[in-house]
Amino acid sequence: AQTVTQSQPEMSVQEAETVTLSCTYDTSESNYYLFWYKQPPSRQMILVIRQEAYKQQNATENRFSVNFQKAAKSFSLKISDSQLGDTAMYFCALDDYKLSFGAGTTVTVRA
Amino acid sequence: DAGVIQSPRHEVTEMGQEVTLRCKPISGHNSLFWYRQTMMRGLELLIYFNNNVPIDDSGMPEDRFSAKMPNASFSTLKIQPSEPRDSAVYFCASTLDRLNTEAFFGQGTRLTVV
Numbered sequence: 519a520q521t522v523t524q525s526q527p528e529m530s531v532q533e534a535e536t537v538t539l540s541c542t543y544d545t546s547e548s549n550y551y552l553f554w555y556k557q558p559p560s561r562q563m564i565l566v567i568r569q570e571a572y573k574q575q576n577a578t579e580n581r582f583s584v585n586f587q588k589a590a591k592s593f594s595l596k597i598s599d600s601q602l603g604d605t606a607m608y609f610c611a612l613d614d615y616k617l618s619f620g621a622g623t624t625v626t627v628r629a
Numbered sequence: 630d631a632g633v634i635q636s637p638r639h640e641v642t643e644m645g646q647e648v649t650l651r652c653k654p655i656s657g658h659n660s661l662f663w664y665r666q667t668m669m670r671g672l673e674l675l676i677y678f679n680n681n682v683p684i685d686d687s688g689m690p691e692d693r694f695s696a697k698m699p700n701a702s703f704s705t706l707k708i709q710p711s712e713p714r715d716s717a718v719y720f721c722a723s724t725l726d727r728l729n730t731e732a733f734f735g736q737g738t739r740l741t742v743v
Contacts, residue, residue: 524671551729561718563734570729609672615727616685617662621671 521545522612524620531600532628538585539595539623541610550614552586552593557622558606566608569593600627635721635735642742647709650738653702654723662732663696663706664720672720678704679727711742 523542531537543552554566569577569586576584581601585594597604605627610620634653642648654661662677676686678698686696693712698704708715718739722732 549728553732555732561737563720563722563732565731568729568731611732613728616674616677617722617724617732618674619664619672 521618522610522620524610524623526623527621528624528626530626530628531597533600533602535600536596536598537600537625539597539608539610539625541593541595541620543591543593543610543612545591545612545614547614550612552584553611553613554582554584554595555609555611555619556604556606557609563609567595597625602627602629633721633723633733633735635719635738637738638736640738640740642711642740644712644742645710646742647707648711648715648740648742650706650719650721650740652704652706652721652735654704654721655733656702658723658725658733659701660724660727661698661704662722662724663704664722666718666720666737675706708740711740713742716741 521544529537550571552569556564556566567577567579567582569584576586581598583596607622607624609622612618636651660679663675665673665675675688676696677684681698694708696706718737720734720737722734724730724732
């Protein structure tokens, strides 16, 4: 069974618009962390944002924010004011001592 | 630090041959992960080490795959014998510790088995 599930293989968004990527996860650990990573065509993996499970407040990094719903085991990423440089594959990751990734969502920002 | 270094960047081999992928983690990092990326399955965790000890290898597809970490600065992933379905990009990543630390990835090895 998948530990981290990203149900949207591809998303397209107009420049300056907002896009939301979904992610659900499963863990039996009480202490864990969640991440979103970005992989541009260069193949480099870049950390976008992280969330501690024990914190109720949603993390925010500039134009990137998350909606963390612990009871639902949901961790979505919102990209506001999309820019062409945001075009990449985005991976949701769960760190419960074993760092697992979802299958990824390809985001294309249109000019 | 130069980051996580993987070699080779590209590997083309014939079916049945042995393939060895190499990884040098960031100095001081205690955990090392091997992943396989394909279009169909995304980024799959194959195995991870903590303090050079394999902790979980449940993601290793079959006995043809093996991984070692003889010391803190080097790890290998070996496929013997290789098959066309092993074609993928293989990533190595390291983290400072086991929880809540950013994972730093190498540039990956693109393996093609013909």
